[in-house]
Amino acid sequence: MTTSTLNDILAQIRAALKQEDLTRAASIIEKLRPADQAELFSELDEETQAALLPKLAPEDSADILEELEEEEAAELAAYLPTNTLIRIVDEMEPDEAADLLGDISAEQARQILDGMEDPEDIRPLLLHPDDSAGGLMTSEFLALRRRATAGDALEAIRQWRPNDEFIYYMFVIDPNQRLVGVVSLRELVVADPATPLSEIMNPEVISVKAGADQEDAAQVMFRYDLLALPVVTDDSTLLGVITIADVMDVLEDEATEDIQRLGGAQPLDRAYLNTSVLTITRKRIGWLLMLFLTATLTGSVMRLFQGELQAVVALSIFIPLLIGTGGNAGSQTTATVIRALATGDVDINDALRVWWHEARIGLLLGLGMAIAAYIRAITWESDPALAMTVAASILGIVLWATGTGALLPLIAEKAGIDPTVVSGPAMSTLVDATGLFIYFTIARVMLGL
Amino acid sequence: MTTSTLNDILAQIRAALKQEDLTRAASIIEKLRPADQAELFSELDEETQAALLPKLAPEDSADILEELEEEEAAELAAYLPTNTLIRIVDEMEPDEAADLLGDISAEQARQILDGMEDPEDIRPLLLHPDDSAGGLMTSEFLALRRRATAGDALEAIRQWRPNDEFIYYMFVIDPNQRLVGVVSLRELVVADPATPLSEIMNPEVISVKAGADQEDAAQVMFRYDLLALPVVTDDSTLLGVITIADVMDVLEDEATEDIQRLGGAQPLDRAYLNTSVLTITRKRIGWLLMLFLTATLTGSVMRLFQGELQAVVALSIFIPLLIGTGGNAGSQTTATVIRALATGDVDINDALRVWWHEARIGLLLGLGMAIAAYIRAITWESDPALAMTVAASILGIVLWATGTGALLPLIAEKAGIDPTVVSGPAMSTLVDATGLFIYFTIARVMLGL
Numbered sequence: 001m002t003t004s005t006l007n008d009i010l011a012q013i014r015a016a017l018k019q020e021d022l023t024r025a026a027s028i029i030e031k032l033r034p035a036d037q038a039e040l041f042s043e044l045d046e047e048t049q050a051a052l053l054p055k056l057a058p059e060d061s062a063d064i065l066e067e068l069e070e071e072e073a074a075e076l077a078a079y080l081p082t083n084t085l086i087r088i089v090d091e092m093e094p095d096e097a098a099d100l101l102g103d104i105s106a107e108q109a110r111q112i113l114d115g116m117e118d119p120e121d122i123r124p125l126l127l128h129p130d131d132s133a134g135g136l137m138t139s140e141f142l143a144l145r146r147r148a149t150a151g152d153a154l155e156a157i158r159q160w161r162p163n164d165e166f167i168y169y170m171f172v173i174d175p176n177q178r179l180v181g182v183v184s185l186r187e188l189v190v191a192d193p194a195t196p197l198s199e200i201m202n203p204e205v206i207s208v209k210a211g212a213d214q215e216d217a218a219q220v221m222f223r224y225d226l227l228a229l230p231v232v233t234d235d236s237t238l239l240g241v242i243t244i245a246d247v248m249d250v251l252e253d254e255a256t257e258d259i260q261r262l263g264g265a266q267p268l269d270r271a272y273l274n275t276s277v278l279t280i281t282r283k284r285i286g287w288l289l290m291l292f293l294t295a296t297l298t299g300s301v302m303r304l305f306q307g308e309l310q311a312v313v314a315l316s317i318f319i320p321l322l323i324g325t326g327g328n329a330g331s332q333t334t335a336t337v338i339r340a341l342a343t344g345d346v347d348i349n350d351a352l353r354v355w356w357h358e359a360r361i362g363l364l365l366g367l368g369m370a371i372a373a374y375i376r377a378i379t380w381e382s383d384p385a386l387a388m389t390v391a392a393s394i395l396g397i398v399l400w401a402t403g404t405g406a407l408l409p410l411i412a413e414k415a416g417i418d419p420t421v422v423s424g425p426a427m428s429t430l431v432d433a434t435g436l437f438i439y440f441t442i443a444r445v446m447l448g449l
Numbered sequence: 450m451t452t453s454t455l456n457d458i459l460a461q462i463r464a465a466l467k468q469e470d471l472t473r474a475a476s477i478i479e480k481l482r483p484a485d486q487a488e489l490f491s492e493l494d495e496e497t498q499a500a501l502l503p504k505l506a507p508e509d510s511a512d513i514l515e516e517l518e519e520e521e522a523a524e525l526a527a528y529l530p531t532n533t534l535i536r537i538v539d540e541m542e543p544d545e546a547a548d549l550l551g552d553i554s555a556e557q558a559r560q561i562l563d564g565m566e567d568p569e570d571i572r573p574l575l576l577h578p579d580d581s582a583g584g585l586m587t588s589e590f591l592a593l594r595r596r597a598t599a600g601d602a603l604e605a606i607r608q609w610r611p612n613d614e615f616i617y618y619m620f621v622i623d624p625n626q627r628l629v630g631v632v633s634l635r636e637l638v639v640a641d642p643a644t645p646l647s648e649i650m651n652p653e654v655i656s657v658k659a660g661a662d663q664e665d666a667a668q669v670m671f672r673y674d675l676l677a678l679p680v681v682t683d684d685s686t687l688l689g690v691i692t693i694a695d696v697m698d699v700l701e702d703e704a705t706e707d708i709q710r711l712g713g714a715q716p717l718d719r720a721y722l723n724t725s726v727l728t729i730t731r732k733r734i735g736w737l738l739m740l741f742l743t744a745t746l747t748g749s750v751m752r753l754f755q756g757e758l759q760a761v762v763a764l765s766i767f768i769p770l771l772i773g774t775g776g777n778a779g780s781q782t783t784a785t786v787i788r789a790l791a792t793g794d795v796d797i798n799d800a801l802r803v804w805w806h807e808a809r810i811g812l813l814l815g816l817g818m819a820i821a822a823y824i825r826a827i828t829w830e831s832d833p834a835l836a837m838t839v840a841a842s843i844l845g846i847v848l849w850a851t852g853t854g855a856l857l858p859l860i861a862e863k864a865g866i867d868p869t870v871v872s873g874p875a876m877s878t879l880v881d882a883t884g885l886f887i888y889f890t891i892a893r894v895m896l897g898l
């Protein structure tokens with residue numbers, strides 16, 4: 001649905017709300033698809049949301065709470081009476097319900113669980129951290145025995161009528177609940193109904209441990225093109241299933257976080273325009289201040305060489321050019337290396353190869369930039385010694401920046417820090433200070449200061 | 450599969466190759482999953498790849514060519530004899546095969562099509578650009594008539610035995626081939642076999658036009674949690690289907706491109722370590738030189754204020770600090786806005802709201818940074834007028850940087866340029882020059898120069 005269509009519908013809803021006709025507003029929303037419902041809904045203020053939600057069918061309310069950003073959903077839930085919330089949570093996917101209960105007060109969560117028809121789907125999911133494979137999985141899945149036939153399995157699906165469209169894989173377990181195989185709905189349909197599952201199933205089933213990082217689970221599904229990934233305990237007991245819909249959300253969120261961190265800001269928990277000015281400021285100022293403190297290092301380097309600066313004021317003209325080029329060359333390298341780490345093209349064991357790759361690239365880039373810098377310097381100041389100083393410095397700075405840019409993300413990864421944190425602004429600041437040191441040292445030698 | 454396991458297997462393959470035992474090397478590879486096969490394969494040099502590929506079963510070779518980066522696959526194909534290639538392409542998914550044929554020479558592509566058993570699956574796909582919805586779709590899909598029953602449909606699936614695991618949705622067409630509904634395999638299985646499809650199908654089927662951008666198609670599938678998206682002509686004739694596996698690749702590639710562009714480098718077409726030093730240098734140097742040229746603007750600003758610099762050399766000490774903070778504040782803003790654009794949280798019509806959001810954030814951040822800058826300046830130079838100059842400048846620079854950072858990506862989007870191109874390094878360079886202008890102008894007034 002296009003933005004303009006959504007805006008038209010939003011106008012209709014606002015008109016209905018103005019006439020205090022909540023029922024009409026609700027009926028407009030109920031006609032939409034869940035993603036559109038959530039988008040429109042998050043445009044309304046919280047009071048209106050809380051008034052409108054109980055007017056919707058519980059399935060629609062459940063869809064909206066699932067589609068909203070987690071923080072928005074939790075805030076809205078805190079506004080709603082417990083009875084309303086119980087009816088809605090009963091309709092939510094168990095994994096989404098568990099995430100929501102983890103985000104609201106423990107007291108409210110307990111009341112909801114106590115009031116629910118079937119809390120047993122959700123309780124075990126509450127034990128796993130949100131960002132683990134166990135936190136991502138749903139407990140709604142179909143586990144079948146090996147001796148069951150294809151016909152039995154199809155009958156079980158007919159009986160079960162799962163409401164999740166995404167369940168197209170059935171898992172086969174042994175008498176101890178251990179995962180032993182996987183069979184797709186397609187294979188069941190194509191097989192002779194009398195065939196036992198042990199003959200149709202693929203015993204080479206890929207699974208993850210419940211404690212695994214959700215990003216790793218997403219990477220596995222992505223790499224092997226899986227629509228469903230079973231989650232198991234250490235002794236292979238089947239606990240739940242991660243669906244492709246869950247994983248698409250993880251991949252998009254991770255990419256968003258990486259990009260925001262590359263820009264030097266802590267990731268936001270909710271949509272940009274719905275995040276308050278104060279929250280965004282709080283998420284950015286710490287980083288700006290830290291970079292400011294490290295940047296004072298650059299000032300200290302300049303104070304160290306104040307004599308040289310006083311002697312040749314023209315030296316200062318090239319400072320932004322030199323540190324700018326160093327920062328840019330370094331950013332190019334870190335962006336490439338970070339993404340190669342994220343997609344698995346590169347890992348820590350490749351450190352030496354990556355560094356050697358970047359050292360040669362840095363040499364070529366540095367030589368190219370040195371020529372450009374010499375030409376610029378000679379036309380500005382027509383002093384060959386100064387021009388040579390600038391050219392030699394830019395070669396040194398680019399080499400240093402690409403080398404540092406290659407190793408910093410790998411060192412961070414090794415140390416268990418998110419590599420995006422050390423790149424971008426942080427790397428630029430480091431390269432600024434050390435770049436100036438290179439520049440003034442070369443100037444001291446070449447200009448005989 | 451972990452990296453160390455892959456490395457062990459790679460060592461086994463290398464050992465087999467050393468003994469020129471291609472059959473053993475092939476049999477090791479054939480036991481692996483396609484993604485692992487491709488990863489190992491791309492570690493080998495092209496000559497070995499070309500020698501090994503004909504030894505593998507055509508299905509395995511087809512899997513490997515599908516999983517390799519497009520450029521690598523095309524180069525490898527150019528090495529292979531046409532007869533071998535025909536057998537392999539026959540086994541590939543039609544959309545992947547069409548992509549490959551588009552990447553090799555027209556002459557070789559024609560010979561392959563002429564030699565294939567069933568080129569009619571591929572020919573129509575060659576008409577669509579690679580990065581359009583039509584280029585992403587497969588022509589392997591099941592289209593059913595409205596009057597067919599659920600039982601007929603299941604029988605059709607049994608007859609058809611599609612090799613693509615991802616086809617769990619069947620599309621319903623009218624006698625003019627126009628798309629009128631969608632039905633899932635789950636619904637077919639659950640329904641009474643005698644029910645006509647017109648009663649089970651969902652007539653509200655979401656589709657895209659063949660000419661639509663592949664990113665837009667991916668966003669639609671992602672937004673509405675679709676496993677398959679039908680591609681139609683302008684008059685709704687069903688042409689093909691995009692599967693979730695195709696779209697996951699698009700989303701990962703797009704995120705990679707965004708991150709590489711944010712770092713100021715043109716995206717790479719193949720895995721990082723497999724891209725030559727020369728190619729990477731070529732992709733980066735243009736951008737570095739362009740930024741260098743714009744950065745000379747900063748030098749020009751400094752030359753303009755050379756008198757002031759000569760009079761108060763201490764002014765130069767704060768230059769890296771001020772332009773660094775401006776660049777960082779601007780990057781934080783652009784990264785957030787670009788990602789909000791990519792995920793659809795924000796669009797061009799929100800420009801004013803985004804600017805107003807960032808103006809207030811900039812004011813708060815600027816005030817915070819001004820206090821920090823005043824303290825730093827007074828402890829370094831103990832000159833209150835200079836410290837006030839630095840503090841006032843940083844407030845002005847941060848306000849300017851957040852405002853520019855908010856609007857630049859939106860202007861780029863409006864102008865049809867990828868917003869990531871104008872952000873990061875480009876924005877820093879712009880903010881550097883203008884930031885210095887703000888600084889020296891304030892210094893001129895406050896220090897009476």
